[in-house]
Each structure stands twice: as C-alpha cells, then as structure tokens.
Amino acid sequence: MESNEKVLIKGNYAIAQAAVNAGLQCYFGYPITPQTEIGEYLSGVMPELGKAYVCAESELAAINMVLGAVSTGVRAMTTSSSCAVALMQEALSYACGDELPVVLVNVMRAGPGLGYIYPAQGDYNQSVYGGGNGDYKIIVLAPSTVQECIDYTYRAFYLAQKYRNPVILLADGLLGQMMEPASFGENPYPEVDVSSWALTGAKSREGRAIYSVGPDEKKQIQHIYNLFEKFELIKKNETSYEEFNIEDADIILTAFGSMTRNIKAAMTVLRDKGLKVGCFRPVTLSPFPYERISNLAKLGKKFVVVEMNMGQMFKDVRYAVNGKSEVSLINRPCGEWLSVEEIVSAVENIYKKGACYATSI
Amino acid sequence: MEKNFIIAGFGGQGVLLAGTILANSFMLADKNVTWYPCYGAEMRGGTVNCEIVVSDTEVSSVHKQDTDYALVLNQQSFDKFVQRVKTGGTIVANSTLVAETKPRADINYVFAPMGDLANELGTSKVTNMVALGVLSSVVDVVDKNFLALGFEKVMGDKKKDLIPLNKKALEIGFDAVKI
Amino acid sequence: MQQVFSIPKCMKKDFRYTFCPGCDHGVAVRLVAELIDEMELQEKAICSTCVGCSVFLYNFLDIDCVEAPHGRACASATGVKRAQPDKFVFTYQGDGDFASIGLAESMHSALRGENFSAICINNTTYGMTGGQMGPTSLMGQKTTTSPNGRNADYYGYPIKIAEQIALCDGTAFSARVSLDTIPNMVKAKQAIKKAFEVQQKGLGFGFVEILSSCPTNWKMTPEEAHKRVREEMIPVFPLGVFKDITASGGNK
Numbered sequence: 029m030e031s032n033e034k035v036l037i038k039g040n041y042a043i044a045q046a047a048v049n050a051g052l053q054c055y056f057g058y059p060i061t062p063q064t065e066i067g068e069y070l071s072g073v074m075p076e077l078g079k080a081y082v083c084a085e086s087e088l089a090a091i092n093m094v095l096g097a098v099s100t101g102v103r104a105m106t107t108s109s110s111c112a113v114a115l116m117q118e119a120l121s122y123a124c125g126d127e128l129p130v131v132l133v134n135v136m137r138a139g140p141g142l143g144y145i146y147p148a149q150g151d152y153n154q155s156v157y158g159g160g161n162g163d164y165k166i167i168v169l170a171p172s173t174v175q176e177c178i179d180y181t182y183r184a185f186y187l188a189q190k191y192r193n194p195v196i197l198l199a200d201g202l203l204g205q206m207m208e209p210a211s212f213g214e215n216p217y218p219e220v221d222v223s224s225w226a227l228t229g230a231k232s233r234e235g236r237a238i239y240s241v242g243p244d245e246k247k248q249i250q251h252i253y254n255l256f257e258k259f260e261l262i263k264k265n266e267t268s269y270e271e272f273n274i275e276d277a278d279i280i281l282t283a284f285g286s287m288t289r290n291i292k293a294a295m296t297v298l299r300d301k302g303l304k305v306g307c308f309r310p311v312t313l314s315p316f317p318y319e320r321i322s323n324l325a326k327l328g329k330k331f332v333v334v335e336m337n338m339g340q341m342f343k344d345v346r347y348a349v350n351g352k353s354e355v356s357l358i359n360r361p362c363g364e365w366l367s368v369e370e371i372v373s374a375v376e377n378i379y380k381k382g383a384c385y386a387t388s389i
Numbered sequence: 390m391e392k393n394f395i396i397a398g399f400g401g402q403g404v405l406l407a408g409t410i411l412a413n414s415f416m417l418a419d420k421n422v423t424w425y426p427c428y429g430a431e432m433r434g435g436t437v438n439c440e441i442v443v444s445d446t447e448v449s450s451v452h453k454q455d456t457d458y459a460l461v462l463n464q465q466s467f468d469k470f471v472q473r474v475k476t477g478g479t480i481v482a483n484s485t486l487v488a489e490t491k492p493r494a495d496i497n498y499v500f501a502p503m504g505d506l507a508n509e510l511g512t513s514k515v516t517n518m519v520a521l522g523v524l525s526s527v528v529d530v531v532d533k534n535f536l537a538l539g540f541e542k543v544m545g546d547k548k549k550d551l552i553p554l555n556k557k558a559l560e561i562g563f564d565a566v567k568i
Numbered sequence: 569m570q571q572v573f574s575i576p577k578c579m580k581k582d583f584r585y586t587f588c589p590g591c592d593h594g595v596a597v598r599l600v601a602e603l604i605d606e607m608e609l610q611e612k613a614i615c616s617t618c619v620g621c622s623v624f625l626y627n628f629l630d631i632d633c634v635e636a637p638h639g640r641a642c643a644s645a646t647g648v649k650r651a652q653p654d655k656f657v658f659t660y661q662g663d664g665d666f667a668s669i670g671l672a673e674s675m676h677s678a679l680r681g682e683n684f685s686a687i688c689i690n691n692t693t694y695g696m697t698g699g700q701m702g703p704t705s706l707m708g709q710k711t712t713t714s715p716n717g718r719n720a721d722y723y724g725y726p727i728k729i730a731e732q733i734a735l736c737d738g739t740a741f742s743a744r745v746s747l748d749t750i751p752n753m754v755k756a757k758q759a760i761k762k763a764f765e766v767q768q769k770g771l772g773f774g775f776v777e778i779l780s781s782c783p784t785n786w787k788m789t790p791e792e793a794h795k796r797v798r799e800e801m802i803p804v805f806p807l808g809v810f811k812d813i814t815a816s817g818g819n820k
Contacts, residue, residue: 080650092640096647237626239635293449
C-alpha cells in the first residue's frame with residue numbers, strides 16, 4: 029500500500045503498514061490492548077512477503093528478539109503498551125549501550141500497574157527517561173494524527189539506523205483505535221548503510237562483537253562519552269516541534285501526542301474570545317525542545333501544559349522555563365481526553381487568577 | 390462546522406461497519422473526519438458503539454461525552470445514548486427494537502422500523518444500511534450518494550455483488566421518514 | 569618437527585581465557601571452536617552471548633557476537649536467525665542463564681523449533697557471582713546461599729535440562745555430555761557437532777547440556793572436581809542423547 033490516495037485507516041493498522049513500507053524485515057510481538065491490531069495485521073502480511081513474524085512468549089522475549097535481529101542490519105520492531113513496555117526497559121538500556129537500532133511502538137494505556145485499557149499519556153517518563161540502568165537516551169517521537177503515525181514510523185526506522193540508537197514511537201490508545209483519512213505516500217528517507225557494523229559473519233574481516241560493557245574501565249568510560257556525543261548530535265539535528273500563533277501569544281498551550289488536537293481547537297476558541305493564546309507541541313519528546321521553550325519564556329510568554337497524566341511533561345517545560353515565566357498544568361490521569369471546553373475554561377481561570385500548578389480536572 | 394455522531398446497537402447489527410461507511414462518506418466529501426470505537430470491557434454485554442466526528446477544520450476531540458446525533462439500533466443503546474444527546478440534538482432509533490418513548494423534551498426524536506424494512510428486502514443484515522439511509526434523510530451533512538460511494542470503498546472489489554442490495558437499503562431508509 | 573596441536577583458527581590470536589584454572593569452560597569453548605573450524609562455519613557464524621562466566625566469549629572467538637541481556641540469549645538468537653536464516657547461529661550459556669532466568673526463552677525457542685543451536689554449561693552453581701545456589705544445584709549441595717545444603721523442603725529440586733528440552737516438539741536434538749574424561753570429551757564434541765548439523769539441515773532446535781566442573785566455587789582441586797562430576801552429578805544428570813530426530817528407528 030504505497031500511494032497518495034487517502035484511505036480511512038486505524039492508527040494501529042497505519043503504523044503496521046508504514047513499518048512494512050519502511051522495509052520491516054522481522055516483527056516480534058505479544059498481544060496487549062490497545063495495540064493488538066498491529067500484530068494481527070502483520071501476522072497476515074509478513075509471511076506473504078516472505079518476512080519473519082514471531083508470536084513471542086513474552087514482551088521480554090519480543091524486545092530481545094528485536095535486539096538480535098537488528099544486530100544483523102535488518103529493520104525489525106516490536107509493538108506493545110504501557111505495562112508491557114515496562115518489561116522492556118532492560119533491553120532498551122542494552123540497545124542504547126550496544127548501539128542497536130531497535131524500533132518500539134508504545135500505544136499507551138492507563139497505569140500504574142495493570143491499569144486499564146483507557147487511553148492515557150502516563151508513559152512520558154517511561155519513554156523519555158526510561159526505566160533501564162545507566163546513562164542512556166532514547167529518541168521518542170509522539171504522533172498526534174493517524175497521518176503522523178505513518179510519517180513518524182518512517183522517520184523512526186530511519187533515525188534508529190542513522191544514529192544506531194533505539195527509537196520509541198509513542199502513540200496512545202486513542203490514536204491506535206481511531207480511524208482517520210491518511211495516505212502512505214512513499215517512505216521519504218534514504219537507505220542507511222549498515223555495512224560497517226552489522227553482524228553478517230566474519231567473512232574477509234575479523235569477527236565483530238556488539239556489546240555495551242567490557243572489563244576495560246577506560247574503554248567503558250570512553251564508550252559512554254561517545255554515546256553522549258552522539259546524543260548531542262541527535263539533539264542538534266533532530267529536535268523538532270510545531271508552533272501556532274506564537275508571535276503575539278501571552279499564553280502558550282503545550283501538549284504532546286493526540287492532546288495536540290485539543291489544544292489547537294481550544295486555542296481557536298480562546299482567540300475568538302480575544303485572548304492571545306498560542307500552541308507549542310514537541311514532536312520529539314526526546315530530544316526535548318528545551319532551548320525553544322526557554323527562549324519563548326525569556327520573552328515573558330507563559331506556558332500551560334495540557335496532558336493526560338499527573339504532570340510528566342510539565343516538569344520538563346518548567347525545567348526549560350527555569351523561572352523566567354509562569355507554567356501551569358491542566359491534566360487528568362487517564363480516561364476521557366480533556367475536552368476543548370474544559371481546556372478553555374481552565375485557561376480562562378488562569379487568565380483571571382494567574383498560574384496554577386497541577387489543576388487536575 | 391463540527392458535528393458528532395454516535396452509532397450504537399447489538400454486536401452483529403453492523404454498527405462499526407455503518408460508522409466506517411459514514412466516516413468514508415465524509416472523507417469522500419473532502420471533510421475532516423475521525424472514527425473511534427468503544428473497545429475492551431466497554432464492549433462486554435453485547436452492545437457496541439462508535440463515534441464519528443466530521444469537521445471543516447481539523448477534528449479536535451475524537452471521543453466526547455455528548456453528541457449531536459445518536460443512531461441507535463436497539464433498546465439498550467437508546468436508553469444509554471438518549472442521555473448523551475446535546476440539547477437540540479437528534480436521536481434516530483430503530484423502532485423495530487426500540488419502544489417509541491420520548492424521555493427528554495429538549496431533543497428531537499426520529500423513529501423508523503429499520504429492522505422490518507431490512508427484512509422486507511430479504512435480510513436483516515442490511516439494517517445498518519437502512520439506518521444510514523434514515524440518517525441521511527434527517528441530517529443535512531450526511532449525503533446519501535456519498536454513503537453509497539463510501540460503501541463501495543469499504544467493500545472494495547471483492548464484494549461488488551453486495552452493492553445493489555445495499556444501495557436499495559439506503560434508498561428505502563432515506564424514504565422511510567418524511568419530515 | 570611436526571605440529572600436532574594448535575589453537576583453532578577461529579580463536580583470536582591474542583586471546584586469554586578469563587576462566588578460573590581447572591574450569592571446564594575452556595575445554596567447552598575449544599570444542600566449539602574446533603567444530604567451527606572443521607565445519608567451516610567461521611564466516612557465517614553469529615553467536616548470541618550470555619551473562620555469566622562466558623560473558624566475554626567474544627574476546628576468545630574471532631566470530632560475530634551480539635550481547636544479550638541475562639537469560640535472553642535464545643530470544644536474541646531467535647531474532648538473529650529469523651533475520652539471517654542462512655547464517656549459523658548459536659548460543660553459549662550457563663545453566664543460570666539458560667535454565668533459570670532464561671528458561672521461558674530457552675523452552676519456547678525449542679517449542680517453536682527455532683533453527684539454531686544452544687550450548688548450556690551445567691556446573692550446579694552460579695559461578696561468576698561466587699558460587700550461589702542455581703537451578704541445577706544438587707540435593708545436599710552447600711553453596712553460599714544454601715549454607716546448610718540444598719534440601720527439598722526449603723529449596724525445591726534441580727532441573728534436568730536436557731530431558732526437558734527433549735520433550736519439546738520443536739527440538740531436533742538434545743543431549744547431555746560431560747568433560748570429566750578424554751573419552752567423554754570426544755563424545756561431547758560429537759554431540760555438539762550433531763547439534764550444529766541439525767541446524768545446517770534446517771531440522772530445528774539443537775541442544776547440548778555440558779556437565780562441567782567449577783573447582784573454584786566447589787572449593788576443590790581440578791581432579792576432585794572431575795571426580796564430583798562423575799560420582800555426584802552424572803548419577804543425577806545421566807549422560808546420553810534424549811532426542812535425535814535424525815537417528816534411525818525412533819528416539820524421535
């Protein structure tokens with residue numbers, strides 16, 4: 029399915045087909061609502077294309093299968109949801125240390141623990157900061173529409189191989205389950221040459237070893253410095269965000285993922301009421317656009333973070349603002365997305381009463 | 390313009406398919422549209438529903454508590470969603486299975502024997518298409534011709550033989566209620 | 569002068585074992601290396617390494633290796649083999665890695681009939697961390713975490729790995745061997761060769777459990793340790809082939 033024709037498609041299926049278009053060679057997965065359709069779709073497509081599909085015995089196994097597969101230079105991924113992604117944190121730390129281009133799709137549900145299958149955005153911390161050991165960073169892309177599910181899937185596979193670093197596509201149950209018109213187009217990114225490191229057998233060369241740690245302390249220290257040099261490069265090249273009506277705004281609504289839709293609609297309503305409201309939306313949650321937010325804060329613009337968790341991105345926005353202006357939070361932990369009306373009235377209150385921290389609705 | 394629809398009924402009544410066809414009809418009419426199903430435990434107990442939002446601009450909330458229009462195919466769904474229709478909104482009900490009551494005074498009611506009309510065509514399987522026909526006759530933004538195109542798009546080439554019957558169901562639904 | 573013994577070609581020229589003196593790991597790695605040479609596998613071999621005493625395998629063998637988290641070698645090997653079906657893929661793990669923390673991955677790889685080979689060193693203890701009770705520790709065995717000896721009421725029972733793997737329908741070959749005597753080493757090499765061959769033929773999961781000494785953690789001399797393998801381990805973990813789908817007349 030590669031054409032510019034618009035099709036009405038579910039986010040989950042869009043991600044699955046985009047992965048195929050991006051050259052997915054192996055899929056490993058274990059079912060969990062609300063992303064199971066990805067695995068179901070690929071179980072039909074992959075064997076037909078002569079590609080690998082494995083129903084893994086656990087998420088633990090699935091992500092480690094990806095680790096093995098991508099070490100040979102092919103594109104592979106697993107997809108899962110919140111509480112099961114928690115099981116994969118160890119492997120993500122390894123993938124960073126091993127510099128392996130793992131692609132993981134997380135279609136978020138509610139937590140903590142088993143939580144429930146309601147949509148939520150509670151995995152910001154788990155994705156951006158991670159639960160694995162050691163110093164490492166993952167590239168995190170957060171789509172807000174089904175079209176972006178496609179576009180960012182293409183980008184995820186490209187960035188993973190370009191930087192030899194794991195990438196998380198952070199969607200949510202809403203995006204996974206909803207249908208929206210979108211088109212696949214063609215994967216816009218070039219192929220990445222992996223021949224200098226991929227494991228293909230020691231033919232006409234020495235054996236290669238992919239590992240995160242060695243008994244040599246100096247080498248280990250240097251390895252981590254090298255990783256962080258790479259992260260700096262990623263920050264410089266790949267930090268991306270969207271902004272709307274920023275120039276004259278005195279309040280900037282900030283959200284990630286599918287909540288972006290709601291803040292844009294709320295902005296329109298508030299503008300109609302004569303309030304100078306803009307929108308800022310990080311596309312890469314990691315690397316996070318600290319610098320841009322910091323510069324906007326220095327101009328005196330206030331921030332209102334709107335998210336479906338207890339204020340996880342809120343902390344990063346405050347860190348970026350660093351006391352230069354005010355930051356408020358409008359949030360709900362999970363379930364029904366904050367409505368445009370709720371956001372509008374909360375922002376009106378902030379206008380009246382000033383900044384409010386943690387306005388749980 | 391942004392309008393919300395909820396379509397609800399028993400599993401097997403073609404509720405999710407009807408929503409998909411409706412959403413496709415909006416896409417073919419070059420409108421912004423989203424389709425969002427109930428899923429998981431919400432589905433237990435035999436009823437299913439989906440929400441469709443159509444808009445001239447980008448759709449904001451795809452899942453809302455209240456709705457402009459509810460299309461309900463069974464009693465349970467009527468009882469549940471009559472409470473979620475906005476003041477001034479409309480509930481369109483399948484009177485084959487729904488008692489013609491009007492529990493609220495601030496909304497509009499349209500009753501049509503969708504199941505019976507489908508059976509007259511020889512199969513209750515087209516109840517959903519009759520329902521969409523009824524909907525298109527009472528809601529301006531829903532276009533019967535785009536619904537037919539939407540059906541063709543959803544069915545693809547493999548099920549072309551189903552088109553005549555379903556188009557007929559649409560027409561019968563469209564003519565069932567004269568306002 | 570004729571050279572009758574040399575380091576296998578696929579071992580690194582400058583390698584130095586990090587195993588303790590008298591440990592059987594060195595012999596096991598050498599057998600694997602000899603077979604990689606003899607079967608001409610060096611250019612197509614990819615090893616999924618484990619965590620434990622053999623964690624630095626990639627420093628000894630001049631072949632491609634990928635590090636897997638503790639217990640996940642079989643999952644990682646599944647990924648490697650599915651991505652590169654033409655390569656020769658194997659794991660080299662300890663009993664803790666294969667049969668304790670990684671039992672699910674190991675067992676399910678066998679059940680799926682994953683077409684790679686797995687070598688598991690069974691030395692009845694967690695060697696690298698200094699001799700704690702592991703999944704194969706014998707009844708009565710004193711370790712740093714079973715100071716009064718393993719008893720069933722308190723600690724449960726050891727796992728018989730080769731027999732369990734043989735029960736999986738996707739297993740093509742499963743055997744247990746020992747390295748306590750020269751004849752047993754020869755048999756061990758034959759079994760590993762068989763496990764490699766079933767992969768070459770695309771028949772499914774090939775598995776060899778190698779009973780191995782751990783003089784350091786058993787607090788024994790190498791001779792005493794081999795005596796323990798013979799007198800205490802083999803009676804509990806009998807040597808033999810538990811499944812071989814290539815054998816004539818059954819054993820399938």
